[in-house]
Amino acid sequence: MILKKRLAAVLVIVLTFQVACYYDNEEELYPDSGQPNACDTTAVTYSATIKPLLQNKCYVCHSQAAALGNVVVEGYANARQYALTGQLYGSINHSSGYLPMPQGGGKLPACDIATVKKWVDDGAPNN
Ligand code: HEC
Structure with missing residues (x-):
């Protein structure tokens, strides 16, 4: 038993x-991992999403101090300017007519590009 x-x-x-x-x-x-919808762009803001992204991927060449090609994306006003001309999205999306960025580096992950697109489409708000 x-x-x-x-x-x-x-x-x-x-x-x-x-x-x-x-x-x-x-x-x-x-x-959601590995799925295309794993990229969440519902809460994109300049301060929490865009600024850190640009800081990590672009400031090395486009900070106020570096300013390669006279392009500065550091600071809200500067980032907004490139957002509104279409150059910010065009360059990271490697759209024709724009210089592909980051220069010499690989294309950014699709989610980073979608994130920037969302912010630009929203009118590049200072949030
Ligand atoms: C390794 C250095 C480097 C990095 C990193 C880099 N860039 Fe650039 N970028 C350049 C240079 C150099 C130019 C000017 C090229 C020229 O005028 O021929 C430029 C030009 C540009 C332009 C103007 C493009 C145009 O079509 O006129 C934009 C916008 C830009 N960069 C955005 C970015 C963004 C956004 C990032 C980050 C995702 C980034 N860059 C990362 C070096 C860099």
Whole structure:
């Protein structure tokens, strides 16, 4: 009798782990990962999204101090100016008629580009 109970207990434990492992895969844990809709552009703001992005990817050449090609995207007013002329989006999207940016680097991830597009489409607000 005791042996049967132990066997049952072991069986329960084994089954529990099997079920746990079965659901322990990327699709179940992170349903949006790898999907095109994983890019969330609903809460794009200049201060929290655009500025850090430009800081990471562009300031090395386009800060007030560097200003390569006389282009400065540091600071809201400067970023806004390039947003409104279409150059900010055109350059990172590698659209024809614009110099592809970041110069000498790979194209930005699609989500970064979509994020910038959202901000530009919103009218480049200072939020
Ligand atoms: C390695 C340096 C470097 C990086 C990084 C870089 N740029 Fe540039 N960028 C340049 C240079 C140099 C020019 C001027 C090229 C010329 O006039 O021939 C330029 C020009 C531009 C222009 C004017 C384009 C046009 O069509 O007239 C824009 C807009 C621009 N950059 C935006 C960006 C943005 C946004 C980023 C970040 C995603 C970025 N750049 C990253 C070097 C860089």
